[in-house]
Amino acid sequence: MKLSDFDFDLPERLIATRPARPRSSARLLVAEGDRITDAVVRDLGRWLRPGDRLVLNDTKVIPARLSGQRFRDGAEGRTAARIEVTLLEPRADGAWSALVKPLKKIRDGEVIVFSDALTGTLDSRGEGQAAIRFNLAGEDFDAALAEAGAMPLPPYIAAKRPADERDREDYQTVWARHSGAVAAPTASLHFDAPLLAELRAMGVEFTHVTLHVGAGTFLPVKVDDITQHKMHAEWGEVTKQAAGEINATRAAGGRVIPVGTTALRLIESAAIEDGIAPWRGDTDIFITPGFRFRVAGGLMTNFHLPKSTLMMLVSALMGPERIRRIYAHALHEEYRFFSYGDASLLLPAA
Structure with missing residues (x-):
């Protein structure tokens, strides 16, 4: 067919x-x-x-949609870039497969700050996806993700409005x-x-x-x-x-x-x-x-x-x-x- x-x-x-x-x-x-x-x-x-x-x-x-910042020190001082991460699934090595936007604004090994408690490091990248390694694991990670993350609404809803507490x-x-x-x-x-x-x-x-x-x-x-x-x-x-x-x-x-x-x-x-x-x-x-x-x-x-x-x-x-x-x-x-x-x-x- x-x-x-x-x-x-x-x-x-x-x-x-x-x-x-x-x-x-x-x-x-x-x-x-x-x-x-x-x-x-x-x-x-x-x-x-x-x-x-x-x-x-x-x-x-899980509240898989995260918004954070990447900071970088340079000749003109410290700069920041907004990074959006959508978690896809945990990997066997402890990292998470994720969609990262814009991926071009972050280098391997750089840290994304999502909240006072939660940060993630870009571990590696592949075709259309990347691997993020977080600073927390287990229940500590779950609690920090619940605080910092938003519900991952489907694309056809997210295009019309952001996720909120009702979701x-x-x-x-x-x-x-x-x-x-x-x-x-x-x-x-x-x-x-x-x-x-x-x-x-x-x-x-x-x-x-x-x-x-x-x-x-x-x-x-x-x-x-x-x-x-x-x-x-x-x-x-x-x-x-x-x-x-x-x-x-x-x-x-x-x-x-x-x-x-x-x-x-x-x-x-x-x-x-x-x-x-x-x-x-x-x-x-x-x-x-x-x-x-x-x-x-x-x-x-x-x-x-x-x-x-x-x-x-x-x-x-x-x-x-x-x-x-x-x-x-x-x-x-x-x-x-x-x-x-x-x-x-x-x-x-x-």
């Missing part, structure tokens, strides 16, 4: 820059096979059954547990405590898995032949307990419905012929039409970028023609798109 097969026209006004409040008041498009229903997220229980299992990504977004709550799921993501599993942002309690009371079960969402989730596809696209890798884990819960639901005839494409990609990475096995490592799974889903029986997800790998994923789940009709409906009804936008519940035909 070609990249153009996943394109559509999206009006700028439909890109959400703030989420719905309360979280579960966002709109929900439900697609059951060929049937489309307009609802709101708090009505989710109407389409779930006792014994269904929602798979939740419990990654925690520290809005861009984090209510069950976030394991720090490491630089982007949120955004379908999960629609859940609040009352909705979780209601679903649990009706017999819906929950399993937590972890996939640390990387900035690569926003990288555009640059090849027309999608089979030539190289997916970014992200670290994830399905514990023995999580695998056991998912397998038990499948054996009992319940549906396994991941909340978000990150949870779906992870459980399909851990899939085996007769279910799912405990799994830990990096996944670069690329799901396109023709993919055979072994675990997921549906998906709750937001509305995605044209020509993105996530459009390819939902096309694989529902079928390209059906997903085109779903998105045409969403556009006509003016659903809000992307990370802070509305949600869809995609249930393939049995």
Whole structure:
């Protein structure tokens, strides 16, 4: 298939820059096979059954966007340059891979001052990225980063407004547990405590898995032949307990419905012929039409970028023609798109 097969026209006004409040008041498009229903997220229980299992990504977004200064002494005195850093992922050697702008204004070995407590040294540079080594580690680093950093909003929101204190709550799921993501599993942002309690009371079960969402989730596809696209890798884990819960639901005839494409990609990475096995490592799974889903029986997800790998994923789940009709409906009804936008519940035909 070609990249153009996943394109559509999206009006700028439909890109959400703030989420719905309360979280579960966002709109929900439900697609059951060929049937489309307009609802709101708090009505989710109407389409779930006792014994269904929602798979939740419990990654925690770190405040990965840092603004600092590089100081340099010269013949004309001390000069400073503003340096913007977006953390991408920790490296095995203790440094962090990062985007540094403007990279040309800092030399290897120079220090960037982010706050009274936090500094970073440019360790090395590569194509489009650099390595930053911080003066702190462990809990001390986490505390200093929480103080100095801002939430790493997606590019299409950051271009419209800066991150603020509201985003520290809005861009984090209510069950976030394991720090490491630089982007949120955004379908999960629609859940609040009352909705979780209601679903649990009706017999819906929950399993937590972890996939640390990387900035690569926003990288555009640059090849027309999608089979030539190289997916970014992200670290994830399905514990023995999580695998056991998912397998038990499948054996009992319940549906396994991941909340978000990150949870779906992870459980399909851990899939085996007769279910799912405990799994830990990096996944670069690329799901396109023709993919055979072994675990997921549906998906709750937001509305995605044209020509993105996530459009390819939902096309694989529902079928390209059906997903085109779903998105045409969403556009006509003016659903809000992307990370802070509305949600869809995609249930393939049995």
